[in-house]
Amino acid sequence: MSVPFSADAVRATTHDIVTAHASLEGPLxxxxxxxxxxxxxxxxxxxxxxxxxLNLSRAEVHGVMSFYHDFRTEPAGRHVLKVCRAEACQAMxxxxxxxxxxxxxxxxxxxxxxxxxxTLEPVYCLGLCAQSPAAMLDGELFARLDDxxxxxxxxxxGK
Numbered sequence: 202m203s204v205p206f207s208a209d210a211v212r213a214t215t216h217d218i219v220t221a222h223a224s225l226e227g228p229l230x231x232x233x234x235x236x237x238x239x240x241x242x243x244x245x246x247x248x249x250x251x252x253x254x255l256n257l258s259r260a261e262v263h264g265v266m267s268f269y270h271d272f273r274t275e276p277a278g279r280h281v282l283k284v285c286r287a288e289a290c291q292a293m294x295x296x297x298x299x300x301x302x303x304x305x306x307x308x309x310x311x312x313x314x315x316x317x318x319x320t321l322e323p324v325y326c327l328g329l330c331a332q333s334p335a336a337m338l339d340g341e342l343f344a345r346l347d348d349x350x351x352x353x354x355x356x357x358x359g360k
């Protein structure tokens with residue numbers, strides 16, 4: 202997927218974000234969230250700017266960013282589908298559900314469909330353990346998902 206922002210634009214915007222957050226205690230996570238909010242993902246060109254602004258190594262910034270699953274390194278699709286992979290959902294069949302979704306969408310975890318419609322992401326608890334398996338599509342929760350529930354959930358996105 203092509204990156205829709207120039208390197209200069211990424212560096213300038215990231216510099217402004219770092220400057221605005223640098224006085225916070227523990228500013229790295231708020232900065233990464235702000236960068237992702239600004240671009241829809243955390244571009245590679247942002248990492249050296251963040252590292253320099255916080256007096257960290259680029260590896261340290263990358264390590265924190267890659268530890269948290271919510272940070273993306275590429276733009277997401279128009280719709281983001283998060284499937285819970287925590288223990289309760291796994292006990293209730295989320296692995297089979299995820300396999301069906303991957304086959305149906307033709308993508309793997311962190312992938313985006315070729316038309317840019319859907320990005321599939323794992324998440325490790327949506328707080329619906331008693332109603333598992335669960336997923337979240339564009340912020341809307343879906344519980345006790347079965348084949349009919351998946352059809353209903355995906356039917357609303359026009360994939």
